[in-house]
Amino acid sequence: MSPMPTIRLSDGVQVPVLGYGTGTAIYQKDAKDSVIMAVSRGNMLHIDCAEMYLNEESVGSALKELKVEQGDLFLTSKCGLENTFISKPSESLERSLQKAVKGMGLSSAWKMMEQLLKEGKTRSIGVSNHRIEFLEEILKNAKTLPSVNQIEVHPYVYDKAQPIIEFCASNAITIEAYGTLASLIHYPGGPVDPIVQQIARDLGATESQVLLKWAHQITHGGPVVTTSNKSERLEEHIKALTEMGDLSDTQMQAIVEGGKQNPQRFRMEDMNER
Template sequence: MTTSVFLNNDRAMPLLGLGLYKTTDAVEVEDAIAAAVQNGYRLLDTASAYKNEEFVGCGIAKCGIPRKDLFITTKIWNNAQRLGDVEGAFQRSLDRLGLDYIDLYLIHWPVPGCFLNTWKDMEKILESGRALSIGVSNFEIRHLEELRRVSGIVPAVNQIECHPLCYPKELIEYCQANDIQVQAYAPLARGAYLDNDVLCVLGTKYAHTPAQIGLRWAVQKGISVIPKSVHPERIASNAGIFDFTIDQEDMDLLDTLNQNYHSSSIPEDLRDIVF
């Protein structure tokens, strides 16, 4: 069963990764990474805003997996975009992680008046070989269209919140039609659907947990998922999504659960801005 996807620059990216949002205890980060790689994870997702890149770097160094077999993602935060300090921000992330290159570097949010210039600077980082792919996060269709008007480099990834309660079908279809890989953060909606009746019934039907049903729903759509956890047993359980297939009628049923429910929120520095 397929466990990876190919990005638009022919690089493979795992369909399952470990999200490291708000994990800021050094031991906790290292233990989570150790548990993840033991359960077959090879993608680790962090960001400068998470304030844990240094700990992630230590976890990478200690995990026993060769660097070439890992896929590391990090992101540039809003203030660095406003300052025009893309190169500096990238280098600081690289230094904190203790790496020579990043597999995927993302614009964390489309800061108005900034993200087009940020993208131009990221193109230079891509050309330098220090980022093997570049992409975006939290971009809507209009932001992607703006990028397309100024750049010939299509984002490799658009990382968005996506799960059965938040299914932005139009955006996903746009990305897939334009060869932009969708990656779902908060794919468990931070627990919001784990007691949902439909997820529970399907969990019984397929002998998997509601969390596994939600994650499998996404990967069956070709969407990469990066569930966040620091608990070894949950990290292991979240990896158990490649040994079954959800029937199409049940996939369609899960699609109907969409409530445009967001478990994440817009950063404070963007809340008063229409973007």
């Protein structure tokens, strides 16, 4: 199996461009078997977690059983109002951060994130579901920029997400995509489907591979987080990011245009308010 490419964040940390999500499909469920499958069958070393998924302990027991070296793994956790993530989480610090986010506002919460970084409790600090207005507030006083903004990216949300993606690009904030397969899973039968099916036929790929690759390219090479409990699908997802050639500009734009015809989003409700 070809090695998973990485992207270098603004802080120098290298992140594998495909992440294995432990929310949504395995939300509140024991994630141990899924994570063991992802790491052992797929060599996936980027695992996306969150305190609110209520399964971080089971992720921990999977990693213990797998004996993964900490330095080899990029592990994300999120806390607060889904606003923050730290890699290599520390429970008590997450809790104080959560209180800070609720009581003190973004700039103060971000200072605590910077403190975590300074103390070496995490390798990177970033945010999730942050629209431009939130980012501007953080950037005003930040000593360290968020290295990542994890947001919903799929063809039906791209029109609204595009200004955030470009704002992040111009501030060296890497976009990490979730919800990438939404047109297949949540909104089947929409205008994007025939376009993606044609591209999949032309490239000898599957629809999900085309969508994963599209999200990776439209975010300027950002990591894509997705999930499957099926090892065949996981292999398919991995191949999209390790072996598949790039979609052409025409193919990329055809998907963008299809997405504009049926705007949909399942998260980031207020994304159009800057």
